[in-house]
Each structure stands twice: as C-alpha cells, then as structure tokens.
Amino acid sequence: MxxxxxxxxxxxxxxxxxxKYQAYLIARKERPVLTKNYFLDKRIALLNYPTSRSGHIIPVQIFTELGLSLEKLDIVYARSHKEMRTLLYSGDVDIISSYWQAEDEALFSTNYRVPISSPVSGxxxxxxxxxxxxxxxxxxxxxxxxxxxxxxxxxxxxxxxxxxxxxxxxxxxxx
Incomplete structure (x- = not known):
C-alpha cells in the first residue's frame, strides 16, 4: 500500500x-551466523507462504544476498510458525525463520537467535x-x-x- x-x-x-515485530533466525544448538558457508550444511525450515515476511520473504532475501540459491539449501517447508517451532524443538531442522514470542524462552535459548531485519511492520x-x-x-x-x-x-x-x-x-x- x-x-x-x-x-x-x-x-x-x-x-x-x-x-511492528522483529524477524529472527532461531537455532536449537548454536547461534546462527549470517554467512554463505554456515547455511550450506544446515536444514532450514521456512513457512510455505511466500507472502510471510518473517517466515519466508526476509530469509529468502538473506539467502539471495549471500549468493545462495534455494535449490542448494536443505529447506523444509512448514504450514505455520508453530509447526516450524515443533520441527526445531524435535531436531528435524537446525534453523527456523520466525518472530520471537514469550513462549519460546521455555524451549529455546535467546542466545541462539539472530535478528535478520529491521523491525517488520505488522x-x-x-x-x-x-x-x-x-x-x-x-x-x-x-x-x-x-x-x-x-x-x-x-x-x-x-x-x-x-x-x-x-x-x-x-x-x-x-x-
């Protein structure tokens, strides 16, 4: 608009x-690093909605800026942010791209999240x-x-x- x-x-x-809210890369076992080599051996969950800013648009932009094509990445598409969190918690993926919510602090370390954009307008x-x-x-x-x-x-x-x-x-x- x-x-x-x-x-x-x-x-x-x-x-x-x-x-507004902040978009993050959230990992289970380590702090994500925004480099090309870091993502090459990671399993990444993205939202299966190309209009989602935090779950799809912003991480795809990051990968493109790093010179990574989606075909070279191990991407798992999820139907919701909740499903991505379940995949991360169970160890089925290494990283998700999402917003941070208070409930996440019980499951994930705040040290293992990295902001990937300026705040996103709601x-x-x-x-x-x-x-x-x-x-x-x-x-x-x-x-x-x-x-x-x-x-x-x-x-x-x-x-x-x-x-x-x-x-x-x-x-x-x-x-």
Missing amino acids: SALKSEETHGYTKIASYP SSWYIKLTNRNDDLLCASQSMLLQLSTGQSQNYYKSLNLIPFAHCNVEKTIRS
Whole structure:
C-alpha cells in the first residue's frame, strides 16, 4: 500500500494495524551466523507462504544476498510458525525463520537467535470508501477488534485501531 501510495491515489484509508515485530533466525544448538558457508550444511525450515515476511520473504532475501540459491539449501517447508517451532524443538531442522514470542524462552535459548531485519511492520487493514460511509468504517473496526480479542496469541490481541473522531469502537468493545 505504501509503495503504490494507495491511500492518496486510490482513496484507501488505514483503519487498523498490528505492531511492528522483529524477524529472527532461531537455532536449537548454536547461534546462527549470517554467512554463505554456515547455511550450506544446515536444514532450514521456512513457512510455505511466500507472502510471510518473517517466515519466508526476509530469509529468502538473506539467502539471495549471500549468493545462495534455494535449490542448494536443505529447506523444509512448514504450514505455520508453530509447526516450524515443533520441527526445531524435535531436531528435524537446525534453523527456523520466525518472530520471537514469550513462549519460546521455555524451549529455546535467546542466545541462539539472530535478528535478520529491521523491525517488520505488522499487517494493516484498509477500507476504500467512495462516499464518507462512517457507519461502515466504524463497523469494520468493531468487527476487527472483536476478531482480535478472540485470538489466543497476545500479538494478535494487540490490534491498534486508527482513531477516527466519529468512531467510539475501542471504548465500546474493550470496556
């Protein structure tokens, strides 16, 4: 949305977003090293979603910058960040690319993680209003907030609503 300047050129309005987060390479037995030779003998789990920034896009960029082709790496594709953590914990892979969560501290050493990017912007929601439809905007925020509060992971509960003077969504839902 930012690259295309969609807010200005196409009339999209940002209504909510998740906070920024850090992407990491996380290993089970050692601190990962961001060198070409280091990755050649490692089994690496990536997310099987090419749109995932922390689980796919950023690590693939790192490998490309290091001159590594994906075909030369031993990559295991997982369906979720949770599945990648399970593969790492069981020793089926040596490294995963993911975000760090509080629950990880019980399973993995913070010394065996390496940040691989600047903080990643969280997902955002936009709405395109051809007319000033304040009821639709407020109802959309209300629905997003309800879905957010029903999530099990704290990160997904931390939805930030963009304040609009005519919407009183946050006070209504969270009180």
